[in-house]
Amino acid sequence: EPEVTQTPSHQVTQMGQEVILRCVPISNHLYFYWYRQILGQKVEFLVSFYNNEISEKSEIFDDQFSVERPDGSNFTLKIRSTKLEDSAMYFCASRSGTGLGTEAFFGQGTRLTVV
């Protein structure tokens, strides 16, 4: 069964460093997302990506964040200068978009720890 794959599963980085989280969405899907879950809290939307551009972003997704689909298969989230409060589980998701209300499939997440 197709699945969304995220790497790495856990990333530890020093405050101020750049980090890139990687995702391989399901191959025929059209919509891509990043969500964030701070430990013990709810899952929050960060950004959606469609047709090679950002379609919507949340207030959390400030200038320190960027997304890219560099080669038609990978979908990356970059945080330029990490802060302690960026520590969270980051989920990539993709959706086929072939009809309304199609479910999003999530990757297993990348746990980012900023020290």
Add this chain to the structure above:
Amino acid sequence: AQKVTQAQTEISVVEKEDVTLDCVYETRDTTYYLFWYKQPPSGELVFLIRRNSFDEQNEISGRYSWNFQKSTSSFNFTITASQVVDSAVYFCALSDPNFGNEKLTFGTGTRLTIIP
């Protein structure tokens, strides 16, 4: 703005008991979709069910059942004869299809613990 409320933060039941997880949502849209996701201790988010706003039929899938009531803006989830493997955090979510990208608005989740 859309909002999802899961008032039950944590629930513990003894194995084989039935348990219902509550979900109340707010939206101004007439067309919307509701979802339940399961997050087991391993951390991933697993899709369980999708329901659109025009379909109020209850759904049963094995030990799982869902009750959608538009009049009370609720989409509750019942597990019958609970098992230890059901222990997880369960999230209710709402999407708005009117803007194409259909981002999900999640509730705060209910941590369900099944006691053997």
